[in-house]
Amino acid sequence: MKKIIVLRIIIVLLIILTIATxxxxxxxxxxxxxxxxxxxxxxxxxxIILSDSGVRVSFxxxxxxxxxxxxxxxxxEQEGTVSYKIEDxxxxxxxxxxxxxYQTVKYNGKGxxxxxxxxxxxxxxxxxxxxxxxxxxxxxxxxxxIEIDPANVEIGxxxxxxxxxxxxxxxxxxxNTIEKELRKRLKDKFDISxxxxxxxxxxxxxxxxIYNPVVQAVDSDYELVIDFQ
Numbered sequence: 001m002k003k004i005i006v007l008r009i010i011i012v013l014l015i016i017l018t019i020a021t022x023x024x025x026x027x028x029x030x031x032x033x034x035x036x037x038x039x040x041x042x043x044x045x046x047x048i049i050l051s052d053s054g055v056r057v058s059f060x061x062x063x064x065x066x067x068x069x070x071x072x073x074x075x076x077e078q079e080g081t082v083s084y085k086i087e088d089x090x091x092x093x094x095x096x097x098x099x100x101x102y103q104t105v106k107y108n109g110k111g112x113x114x115x116x117x118x119x120x121x122x123x124x125x126x127x128x129x130x131x132x133x134x135x136x137x138x139x140x141x142x143x144x145x146i147e148i149d150p151a152n153v154e155i156g157x158x159x160x161x162x163x164x165x166x167x168x169x170x171x172x173x174x175x176n177t178i179e180k181e182l183r184k185r186l187k188d189k190f191d192i193s194x195x196x197x198x199x200x201x202x203x204x205x206x207x208x209x210i211y212n213p214v215v216q217a218v219d220s221d222y223e224l225v226i227d228f229q
Contacts, residue, residue, distance in 0.1 A: 059134055060122045062214050071117040075141050075206045076199040081108045082185040084178060088168045090161075098161040103168050106154040107182045111190030113141040113199035115207065124229070134215055135225045138207055141199040143191045148179045200228070 083106045090099040115138055126135040158168055170178075204226045215224045 059127055059215065059218055060125050062218060063125060063136070063211060064120060064122065072114040072144070073117050073203075073206060073210070074112050074114050074144075075203040076113040076195070078111050078190055078195060079108060080111065080186060080189045081106060082182055082189060083107075084181045084185065086168060086170070086174070086178070090164055096161075096163075098163045101158055101160045101164045101168050103158045104156040105178055105182070106156065107148065107152065107186070109146060109148065109182070109186045111146060111186060111195075112144045113195065113203075114144045115139060115141050115203050117207075132219070132222045133225060134222050135227055136207065136211060137227050137229045138203065139229055141196070141203045143187065146183050146186050146190075148182055150175065150179065153178070153182070 083104055086103045086105065088101040088103075089095070090101075117138070119139055120136070124137045126137070128135070208224060208226045211226075212224045215222050
């Protein structure tokens with residue numbers, strides 16, 4: 001009977017010793033693993049954050065993205081009215097007022113000053129890392145192509161000399177001449193120094209408002225300066 005009791009005690013002790021050995025080995029292994037830092041922080045099963053990765057976004061990469069796109073920034077618009085007098089002679093060679101007919105056409109057009117942002121290159125972006133100032137040099141605004149809508153051309157009443165008959169008959173060539181002359185007069189009306197200065201001032205402000213949020217997103221410590229080439 002005593003032998004059976006002793007045997008049971010030995011078996012229980014062996015079981016306890018085995019369990020204790022397993023627990024101690026597991027704790028030592030966990031300590032070794034937890035003491036190793038591989039620079040990777042596990043956030044959740046689908047997210048890994050690399051500490052001090054050194055990855056930095058370039059201002060040029062962001063600002064010059066999609067350079068193949070045409071990007072015209074309209075910074076200033078102005079409307080104006082111009083007129084052109086059509087002259088028709090009873091006889092082409094006869095420069096005599098009683099033998100002439102006149103008709104005035106008017107056109108109210110719009111002139112747009114634009115900055116060609118697609119012309120920006122890396123040379124236009126100056127990164128002063130020491131003072132944390134980013135300078136973008138842009139081209140001066142220029143008057144964009146003026147389009148004439150024939151449907152909006154106003155043709156006034158005709159005045160005729162005493163020795164004239166009928167109304168002025170405009171040909172396709174006449175309409176082309178009128179359109180060309182109206183475009184030229186609108187260009188001369190809009191493309192003046194005062195408009196150029198106004199467009200320059202507005203261009204700096206508009207480009208700043210576009211790119212400053214981009215600069216701040218890349219590095220909030222930076223100051224953005226817009227200048228002309």
